[in-house]
Amino acid sequence: MKRYDCMLELSRLVSDELVILSLGGSVDEWYNAAPHMRTASLFQQQLGCVTPEAFGLAVGLPHQRVISLDTDGGLLFNLGILATLGNEQPPNLFIVVWDNESYQSIGGPPTHTATGRVDLAAIARGAGVEQSHTVRTLAEFAEHCQAGLAATVPYLVVAKVEGGAQPGIKRKHSDGREDKYIFVRHVEATEGITIMGPSEHN
Template structure:
């Protein structure tokens, strides 16, 4: 299973009403081309280890809204403590999908510890997370997502993927950066929820 396959299946199994927090790296262009709906439903965070914690806060703040964290093994390993918080809080509207290729692929393919003995499914289970599962192919991933996205329980999916990245033509590459993504995401949430998250400075 490739990274782009996970992005495609996830995009097909979610809706424009869902919110996403994504890691950076190889997933950015894949998700840009497969996410459901418009361009503003995904917050891409640039600090490894902050994806699931950001998604957790979002899920707690908006308990009626489905939230998906698109994690990577490298990011997850940078903040294993968040699994204990997820296991304690267990937000029923949050699903975490970890793209695990055993590599820090975008910075030279140094191996992560999941290439050795670390098992993120078992670590998450031990931390108290619910519905932890590891998948290796698209159809099982689709079945798991259909179940976890609608079961009103925390979900944790480790998607084992092959090394390698989809090469997208220039016109299909994501053209925004993290700063722009943040503000577009905030405005998107404001429109969805009819609330003010971040008020603009008054004109002088």
């Protein structure tokens, strides 16, 4: 199963949601797979930060569905967030973990999931995120995306995907700072709120 194909599936299911996603090859892939979600997606180069940030966003916007596109390396960096989610039970947070069993962005050395002993969905269930599932086919992935996007409890899908990034796709040119402004202005417009307003004197 290819991550890019999964993203195309997910892309078809989303429109009004907010997305925070992890670093590496998945950034350019999501940028291409879901062009209608570009301003609604925060592209962050932050190992271990993605799901906690998505949770914070979900807390602040309880009426909004928030999607975290995390990775095996990113989740392993901070497994504690699973225990926090298990206790907090955010009803509007859907998490996809792209598990390619490697640190792909630096050339592909294995993560701890590569041995087959470490089961991220089982860890999540043990931490109290009961709706945690591992999928290996596109059909399973699509089915769990539909369930996760409609869930009223935190929902986590570990998507076992092949290594390597989708070739020949357009690169995103913006950096983290520009991405933040784009995302914040999107949230301001859709929510009718001010997050980054004017100074006392301009």
